[in-house]
Amino acid sequence: MKRFTVILLVFIFSVAIPSLRSQDRPDAPKEPAQKELRDDSPADLPNYDDDDATLEPRNESKDPGNGSPDEPENYDDEERGAARTAPKRDAQSMKEGTTSSPFSQSQFVPDISFVLDASYNHRDRDNEIYKTQLRPGFIQSMSGEAEHEHVAPNAVMRGFNFNYAELTLYSVVDPYFDLFAAIELTTAKVLIEEAYFCTTSLPFGFQLKTGKFLSSFGRINEQHAHNWDFYDAPLVYEAFFGGDLNEVGVRATWVAPLDFYLMIGAEALQGANAASFGATGFADPNEIMRVRDSDDPNLGVGYIKTSFDIGDLTVYMGASGAYGRSRINHGVDQAGVAGTAIAAHSHVLGADLTLKYQFDSKRYCALQTEYLYRFMDGAYYAKNETDIVEEYALVKRQSGLYAQLVGKFAMRWRAGIRYDLLAVNDIKLDGIKESLPESLPRYSAMVDFNATEFSRFRLQYNYDHSMYVPRDGSFASRPNHEVVLQVNITIGAHGAHAF
Amino acid sequence: MKRTVLIPLAVAMIASVAAPLRAERLKVVTTYPYIASIVEQIAKDTVRVDALARGDYDPHTIVPKPSFIAKLRKAHLLIINGAQLEIGWLPPLLKQANNASVNPGTRGFLDLSGHVTLIDVPKSVSRAQGDVHPDGNPHYYIDPHVIPRLARAICTKLSEVDSRNAAMYKKNYDEFAARWKAKRASWDAKLRRLKGAKVIQYHKNMDYLLIRYGLVRMGTVEPLPGIPPTSKHIAELEKIFESNTIRFILQDVYNADDSSRHLSKKFGVKMVKVPHDVGAVREAEGIFSLFDEMVRRLTQ
Numbered sequence: 001m002k003r004f005t006v007i008l009l010v011f012i013f014s015v016a017i018p019s020l021r022s023q024d025r026p027d028a029p030k031e032p033a034q035k036e037l038r039d040d041s042p043a044d045l046p047n048y049d050d051d052d053a054t055l056e057p058r059n060e061s062k063d064p065g066n067g068s069p070d071e072p073e074n075y076d077d078e079e080r081g082a083a084r085t086a087p088k089r090d091a092q093s094m095k096e097g098t099t100s101s102p103f104s105q106s107q108f109v110p111d112i113s114f115v116l117d118a119s120y121n122h123r124d125r126d127n128e129i130y131k132t133q134l135r136p137g138f139i140q141s142m143s144g145e146a147e148h149e150h151v152a153p154n155a156v157m158r159g160f161n162f163n164y165a166e167l168t169l170y171s172v173v174d175p176y177f178d179l180f181a182a183i184e185l186t187t188a189k190v191l192i193e194e195a196y197f198c199t200t201s202l203p204f205g206f207q208l209k210t211g212k213f214l215s216s217f218g219r220i221n222e223q224h225a226h227n228w229d230f231y232d233a234p235l236v237y238e239a240f241f242g243g244d245l246n247e248v249g250v251r252a253t254w255v256a257p258l259d260f261y262l263m264i265g266a267e268a269l270q271g272a273n274a275a276s277f278g279a280t281g282f283a284d285p286n287e288i289m290r291v292r293d294s295d296d297p298n299l300g301v302g303y304i305k306t307s308f309d310i311g312d313l314t315v316y317m318g319a320s321g322a323y324g325r326s327r328i329n330h331g332v333d334q335a336g337v338a339g340t341a342i343a344a345h346s347h348v349l350g351a352d353l354t355l356k357y358q359f360d361s362k363r364y365c366a367l368q369t370e371y372l373y374r375f376m377d378g379a380y381y382a383k384n385e386t387d388i389v390e391e392y393a394l395v396k397r398q399s400g401l402y403a404q405l406v407g408k409f410a411m412r413w414r415a416g417i418r419y420d421l422l423a424v425n426d427i428k429l430d431g432i433k434e435s436l437p438e439s440l441p442r443y444s445a446m447v448d449f450n451a452t453e454f455s456r457f458r459l460q461y462n463y464d465h466s467m468y469v470p471r472d473g474s475f476a477s478r479p480n481h482e483v484v485l486q487v488n489i490t491i492g493a494h495g496a497h498a499f
Numbered sequence: 500m501k502r503t504v505l506i507p508l509a510v511a512m513i514a515s516v517a518a519p520l521r522a523e524r525l526k527v528v529t530t531y532p533y534i535a536s537i538v539e540q541i542a543k544d545t546v547r548v549d550a551l552a553r554g555d556y557d558p559h560t561i562v563p564k565p566s567f568i569a570k571l572r573k574a575h576l577l578i579i580n581g582a583q584l585e586i587g588w589l590p591p592l593l594k595q596a597n598n599a600s601v602n603p604g605t606r607g608f609l610d611l612s613g614h615v616t617l618i619d620v621p622k623s624v625s626r627a628q629g630d631v632h633p634d635g636n637p638h639y640y641i642d643p644h645v646i647p648r649l650a651r652a653i654c655t656k657l658s659e660v661d662s663r664n665a666a667m668y669k670k671n672y673d674e675f676a677a678r679w680k681a682k683r684a685s686w687d688a689k690l691r692r693l694k695g696a697k698v699i700q701y702h703k704n705m706d707y708l709l710i711r712y713g714l715v716r717m718g719t720v721e722p723l724p725g726i727p728p729t730s731k732h733i734a735e736l737e738k739i740f741e742s743n744t745i746r747f748i749l750q751d752v753y754n755a756d757d758s759s760r761h762l763s764k765k766f767g768v769k770m771v772k773v774p775h776d777v778g779a780v781r782e783a784e785g786i787f788s789l790f791d792e793m794v795r796r797l798t799q
Contacts, residue, residue, distance in 0.1 A: 044710070045616070045618070045642060045644070045645075045707060045710050045711050046615075046616045047644075048644045048645055048647065048648045175604070178594075198594075200594075200599065200602055201599040201602070202597070202599060203599060205572055205597045205598065206597060207597040253597065254597070255568065255569075255572045255595070255596060255597045255598075256572075257572055257573045258569060259569060260566065260569055261565035261566055261568050261569040262569075263568075263595075305565075307564070307565030307566060307569075308566060309564060309566045314564050314565070314566070316565055358562055360556075360753070361553075361555070361556035361557040361560070361753035362557065362560075362753070362754075362755075364562065411727055411754075411755070412727070452626070452629075452630070452725065452726070453587070454626060491626075495590055495591065496563070496586065496587050496588055496589075496590055496591055497563075497591065498563060498591040498592070498595060499563045499564060499565050499591075
């Protein structure tokens with residue numbers, strides 16, 4: 001009986017195992033007896049030798065240009081293992097056909113990706129003190145104001161922070177357009193970070209983009225946060241744009257047909273940026289003072305960018321300008337509380353320079369710097385608790401810059417240092433200069449580990465010397481030390497990033 | 500001030516609009532140098548051909564540069580390797596180039612991978628398997644038998660875009676195919692002697708060559724595509740070295756070769772740096788010398 005069982009088992013195994021194996025590997029090679037390490041590929045390549053025949057003219061018009069071989073499939077093959085030589089697309093559609101209806105549109109699903117960004121933040125200030133801190137003349141509160149869409153990343157509190165998640169969608173629309181959307185999800189709300197469509201077939205190097213998008217002003221503005229080299233936005237971008245210039249409007253670009261890269265672009269935007277622009281007017285509760293909505297579109301942006309290579313060094317530079325009306329309201333319309341507002345014309349000018357040196361296929365070193373200058377000319381309104389509004393002539397001249405040096409010194413490791421500075425802080429009310437700190441620096445260092453291009457872990461240190469607290473009608477310096485451990489994970493079909 | 504900026508700008512714009520009206524040389528841009536070299540064989544100096552990537556860099560992770568955009572902007576024809584080898588770097592460049600005539604699906608675009616049969620098409624795709632290519636192994640051009648097929652696709656496309664010179668392209672293709680056939684016979688003779696030899700490669704980028712000539716693939720130095728070697732994986736590989744006679748370790752020119760060198764030293768197995776593209780090593784100056792050098796390094 002026992003012997004019978006053994007024989008039966010041996011029989012079953014001898015029959016079952018080869019059939020299982022051949023299921024796994026339908027084209028398994030016969031010759032190598034050894035088990036190959038993960039090499040489960042078929043052993044045969046198609047015979048291309050008939051290609052040696054000279055070109056027949058009849059073939060020339062056959063190429064459909066969409067990637068299929070330029071001659072009809074030889075169906076004689078089918079008798080001897082056609083699956084092996086059949087083009088992959090046919091095999092795919094055959095498989096598809098077995099699972100879905102003939103009207104299935106699953107092949108048209110756009111590229112979808114999901115990005116998650118979380119961090120552990122430590123600061124040597126209590127949250128309560130941090131909330132009272134400010135960058136005088138630039139950022140009036142670190143508490144994150146409710147009407148601002150985007151809380152600045154460094155306005156986060158101590159401890160674990162879920163910074164954002166981002167859902168991106170991309171697809172070609174038709175032969176004329178493509179569409180990209182980035183939907184930012186926080187634990188409390190859903191924001192359309194970007195949603196725009198772009199022309200793909202305009203002649204002579206033109207392209208139009210319409211929707212809500214990150215302006216191409218400057219260098220870093222267009223990049224999504226998960227593509228930044230540091231955890232936080234440069235100080236000057238936080239000061240002038242509240243993080244980034246992200247607007248609804250139209251963009252036109254033109255790339256010159258030259259031997260080096262030259263791009264010129266112009267944008268007409270609604271102009272709703274909370275830090276420098278804004279279209280919505282305001283009035284005090286008694287409607288004695290009233291500032292009308294500005295005409296729309298309210299903001300114009302233009303830029304010119306160029307790049308060339310000197311050996312392994314890539315030079316990239318640009319100049320940008322933004323001009324628009326400012327309607328900035330900080331509670332001037334609320335009765336019984338103090339509030340301020342600005343109605344002005346604003347210019348922001350920028351210059352950027354990037355030098356990237358590629359040591360070899362995996363290693364580079366990049367220096368990136370931007371300088372921004374803001375000029376604001378208009379009126380400043382200050383309302384006290386009894387709703388009396390005083391109006392002053394306002395002139396603001398401010399500037400800031402950042403310079404960062406980032407090196408990728410191994411396949412998975414990068415390190416970088418950054419210097420931020422808000423430099424000129426000249427604010428005049430009725431021609432009298434406000435007493436404000438003139439130089440607000442921040443120093444940062446980071447190292448990140450990229451396990452793959454889809455997962456990144458970053459450690460960053462900031463010595464933030466731009467922080468002040470109000471004291472006796474003036475400001476007292478209160479520098480912060482900050483340490484951030486950040487994780488950034490991407491899944492799905494996420495498009496490659498530009499330069 | 501404004502006028503001094505605007506006038507040259509207007510001139511440049513008018514020039515760009517007028518440029519296509521002027522007869523000029525066809526501008527062909529290829530992603531990799533090996534494709535440019537085939538184009539040169541077919542078109543000689545009738546066209547201007549530019550390769551974007553450097554031949555000695557990792558083809559998967561070419562670093563995008565704005566200068567590539569400038570080349571793409573002026574191209575009449577773009578020829579890519581395809582099979583998602585360019586997915587990590589080409590799409591944003593192409594998008595920024597604002598050149599409608601070389602977009603995928605247009606007449607000025609050629610994806611060579613559509614003209615060959617790919618191996619290792621995964622049945623399911625997961626990034627847990629590393630840097631996988633859903634369309635199959637994209638390093639198909641490493642097989643000398645496939646090159647005439649690519650050359651023919653290029654010849655057909657050139658004739659379509661530039662029909663005035665079709666007869667010349669065909670003549671050049673025929674010459675090229677004949678020359679290649681003669682060359683290939685000598686490569687075949689040399690490489691067939693390696694049949695049955697067991698090899699370890701760093702990345703599965705030589706599969707098409709190894710399968711063609713019957714070499715036995717015993718594993719890769721990287722544990723998964725695009726993931727650098729780990730000590731655990733090297734320990735597994737060492738077991739394979741202990742129980743098999745490994746003929747070569749095939750190492751590319753762009754990845755760190757520490758692990759391959761370690762294995763080479765420990766087991767006395769020769770590490771061969773195989774050029775994967777034109778320009779990968781100094782000797783590989785064109786499509787012929789690329790294969791000459793590849794064969795020389797494998798057989799010497």
